[in-house]
Amino acid sequence: xxxxxxxxxxxxxxxxxxxxxxxxxxxxxxxxxxxxxxxxxxxxxxxxxxxxxxxxxxxxxxxxxxxxxxxxxxxxxxxxxxxxxxxxxxxxxxxxxxxxxxxxxxxxxxxxxxxxxxxxxxxxxxxxxxxxxxxxxxxxxxxxxxxxxxxxxxxxxxxxxxxxxxxxxxxxxxxxxxxxxxxxxxxxxxxxxxxxxxxxxxxxxxxxxxxxxxxxxxxxxxxxxxxxxxxxxxxxxxxxxxxxxxxxxxxxxxxxxxxxxxxxxxxxxxxxxxxxxxxxxxxxxxxxxxxxxxxxxxxxxxxxxxxxxxxxxxxxxxxxxxxxxxxxxxxxxxxxxxxxxxxxxxxxxxxxxxxx
Amino acid sequence: xxxxxxxxxxxxxxxxxxxxxxxxxxxxxxxxxxxxxxxxxxxxxxxxxxxxxxxxxxxxxxxxxxxxxxxxxxxxxxxxxxxxxxxxxxxxxxxxxxxxxxxxxxxxxxxxxxxxxxxxxxxxxxxxxxxxxxxxxxxxxxxxxxxxxxxxxxxxxxxxxxxxxxxxxxxxxxxxxxxxxxxxxxxxxxxxxxxxxxxxxxxxxxxxxxxxxxxxxxxxxxxxxxxxxxxxxxxxxxxxxxxxxxxxxxxxxxxxxxxxxxxxxxxxxxxxxxxxxxxxxxxxxxxxxxxxxxxxxxxxxxxxxxxxxxxxxxxxxxxxxxxxxxxxxxxxxxxxxxxxxxxxxxxxxxxxxxxx
Numbered sequence: 001x002x003x004x005x006x007x008x009x010x011x012x013x014x015x016x017x018x019x020x021x022x023x024x025x026x027x028x029x030x031x032x033x034x035x036x037x038x039x040x041x042x043x044x045x046x047x048x049x050x051x052x053x054x055x056x057x058x059x060x061x062x063x064x065x066x067x068x069x070x071x072x073x074x075x076x077x078x079x080x081x082x083x084x085x086x087x088x089x090x091x092x093x094x095x096x097x098x099x100x101x102x103x104x105x106x107x108x109x110x111x112x113x114x115x116x117x118x119x120x121x122x123x124x125x126x127x128x129x130x131x132x133x134x135x136x137x138x139x140x141x142x143x144x145x146x147x148x149x150x151x152x153x154x155x156x157x158x159x160x161x162x163x164x165x166x167x168x169x170x171x172x173x174x175x176x177x178x179x180x181x182x183x184x185x186x187x188x189x190x191x192x193x194x195x196x197x198x199x200x201x202x203x204x205x206x207x208x209x210x211x212x213x214x215x216x217x218x219x220x221x222x223x224x225x226x227x228x229x230x231x232x233x234x235x236x237x238x239x240x241x242x243x244x245x246x247x248x249x250x251x252x253x254x255x256x257x258x259x260x261x262x263x264x265x266x267x268x269x270x271x272x273x274x275x276x277x278x279x280x281x282x283x284x285x286x287x288x289x290x291x292x293x294x295x296x297x298x299x300x301x302x303x304x305x306x307x308x309x310x311x312x313x314x315x316x317x318x319x320x321x322x323x324x325x326x327x328x329x330x331x332x333x334x335x336x337x338x339x340x341x342x343x344x345x346x347x348x349x350x351x352x353x354x355x356x
Numbered sequence: 357x358x359x360x361x362x363x364x365x366x367x368x369x370x371x372x373x374x375x376x377x378x379x380x381x382x383x384x385x386x387x388x389x390x391x392x393x394x395x396x397x398x399x400x401x402x403x404x405x406x407x408x409x410x411x412x413x414x415x416x417x418x419x420x421x422x423x424x425x426x427x428x429x430x431x432x433x434x435x436x437x438x439x440x441x442x443x444x445x446x447x448x449x450x451x452x453x454x455x456x457x458x459x460x461x462x463x464x465x466x467x468x469x470x471x472x473x474x475x476x477x478x479x480x481x482x483x484x485x486x487x488x489x490x491x492x493x494x495x496x497x498x499x500x501x502x503x504x505x506x507x508x509x510x511x512x513x514x515x516x517x518x519x520x521x522x523x524x525x526x527x528x529x530x531x532x533x534x535x536x537x538x539x540x541x542x543x544x545x546x547x548x549x550x551x552x553x554x555x556x557x558x559x560x561x562x563x564x565x566x567x568x569x570x571x572x573x574x575x576x577x578x579x580x581x582x583x584x585x586x587x588x589x590x591x592x593x594x595x596x597x598x599x600x601x602x603x604x605x606x607x608x609x610x611x612x613x614x615x616x617x618x619x620x621x622x623x624x625x626x627x628x629x630x631x632x633x634x635x636x637x638x639x640x641x642x643x644x645x646x647x648x649x650x651x652x653x654x655x656x657x658x659x660x661x662x663x664x665x666x667x668x669x670x671x672x673x674x675x676x677x678x679x680x681x682x683x684x685x686x687x688x689x690x691x692x693x694x695x696x697x698x699x700x701x702x703x704x705x706x707x708x709x710x711x712x
Contacts, residue, residue, distance in 0.1 A: 172656065176657075221577075223633075224635070258580075277580035300529050304537040308537050331580075
């Protein structure tokens with residue numbers, strides 16, 4: 001679906017995805033899927049059968065290979081570098097492991113102000129060099145093919161919640177208790193995380209990422225509107241301001257924030273990632289039409305039959321109503337049990353249906 | 357805080373809680389807490405050390421004793437019968453157990469249309485007689501003391517999600533796939549559940565419950581706005597219409613529905629239960645002032661120091677601004693690790709601060 005190009009400048013000008021980020025007219029609505037390089041693909045599972053999660057992330061050749069798998073199989077309009085949001089915490093001093101069947105575990109979670117003071121802020125080249133190298137490898141492969149690569153990082157709040165809870169969480173009790181009771185310690189923690197993540201994202205752009213997505217995956221599940229404005233917004237705003245130096249489109253993704261998407265959008269981002277809990281037309285209205293939107297098919301829809309998928313995709317497209325600046329995506333990451341055939345049909349369907 | 361009364365009619369007229377449900381002026385803002393009879397109380401843990409969850413629920417004397425514990429210890433303005441939302445599923449044909457450390461498990465979850473057709477709709481007296489008897493015992497004790505008793509049941513969607521997933525869930529994948537792909541089967545399931553729950557709630561009122569709360573605890577975490585309107589609203593509306601026969605106040609509680617509280621309120625309920633994700637003044641505006649509201653202190657706040665708790669309570673009260681028809685509560689159930697002293701101070705503080 002992409003015109004063959006040979007250099008970065010041509011990529012920037014012609015990529016459907018990058019044009020949509022800038023709200024320029026496109027020949028079809030670009031599509032990519034959060035977690036498109038992942039467990040639903042047999043090619044991915046074959047690699048993971050031989051290597052742990054951290055091994056794969058830390059081996060640029062493997063991370064690059066996984067990044068390319070969905071592009072080669074399904075022809076999405078953008079790739080996203082294979083990594084995870086948590087590895088940057090390791091160089092800050094946190095002892096992270098991905099435990100099979102349990103997900104990420106941090107063995108020395110943050111519990112005190114002293115723990116926060118002790119957190120390091122190492123430069124990205126030292127802390128996340130393997131991902132930066134993977135980006136270089138993928139960009140060298142994809143730029144000539146006219147496919148842009150998205151770099152990403154976790155937002156300060158989502159990282160803080162993992163660091164404080166010691167892993168995934170249902171109620172974010174420890175995180176919020178610290179935040180409510182020790183606002184100065186919270187401020188220090190969020191600034192350190194914003195510093196590390198801004199540097200990491202800027203270096204991803206330097207390594208060849210054509211766009212940068214910030215994942216604030218737990219923001220709205222953990223915090224209500226007032227708390228978002230007080231405890232997240234200042235730091236995400238700071239971060240997006242820093243990212244302007246990269247001169248690439250930025251995507252501001254969060255979930256559970258439908259009620260206050262205007263406050264989310266106010267933090268920054270060329271594109272606002274919209275989860276599946278709000279109709280896309282209402283979401284865009286709340287965001288304002290001077291920012292692009294990305295989303296928002298409910299990921300559970302991909303577990304149903306093709307007729308049902310089509311109806312739901314049509315509904316998303318109908319709500320966009322041809323306006324420039326829409327990137328098709330799911331409203332959250334794709335599930336591991338989605339049939340690859342459904343993904344294949346979805347990508348082709350969106351590209352064909354919106355072809356103009 | 358309650359005037360001594362001797363009969364049901366006096367209770368209805370004088371109870372601060374029941375008056376607030378009807379948006380009548382009150383001498384102080386009534387307060388009760390979701391899961392107030394529960395694990396944070398040593399008296400409760402002492403009983404549970406000797407009896408399983410289902411044993412306690414099925415023994416009216418024990419359920420009654422637990423219901424009274426927080427009233428006697430902290431003087432809340434309303435009691436809520438001790439039970440769980442899931443036991444009504446047992447008589448419908450589902451094999452339920454509460455597994456220690458895991459929560460509820462249903463060993464024969466709904467997977468096919470035939471499973472839905474096979475579901476029984478037994479009358480409440482036969483299916484939930486033990487809880488109805490517990491209500492009679494508690495009402496006999498509390499009515500003379502001027503304390504109303506709240507009956508409750510799970511909303512059809514929340515029950516359906518447990519029945520289909522076989523327990524708690526993160527993404528509600530099976531529930532939503534069934535709902536999207538088989539709308540007729542979904543309709544049959546939701547109607548059966550609405551029938552059973554309406555009968556159960558009406559019988560709770562007959563047994564002595566002075567108010568009825570419907571818990572749609574997972575509605576907004578599982579479904580976005582469009583899906584709520586299509587797959588939940590018709591059935592909750594049916595149910596609240598049925599409940600009018602009881603001639604007692606009804607409370608419509610859900611979480612994650614901040615964006616579309618107007619659609620939630622449209623289903624019915626004298627009182628709309630508001631979770632902690634939205635400022636209460638904005639919530640009430642969305643609900644409309646012809647319905648009362650209940651909420652909405654973030655439960656995590658009770659894990660902080662008293663000064664922090666007070667600030668957050670003051671913020672909730674400030675947003676009510678003295679309007680009639682507010683019942684103070686948490687925005688979701690109290691956590692097991694909340695200090696009892698904090699609960700004691702919270703109840704007294706709300707009652708004193710709002711005393712007029």
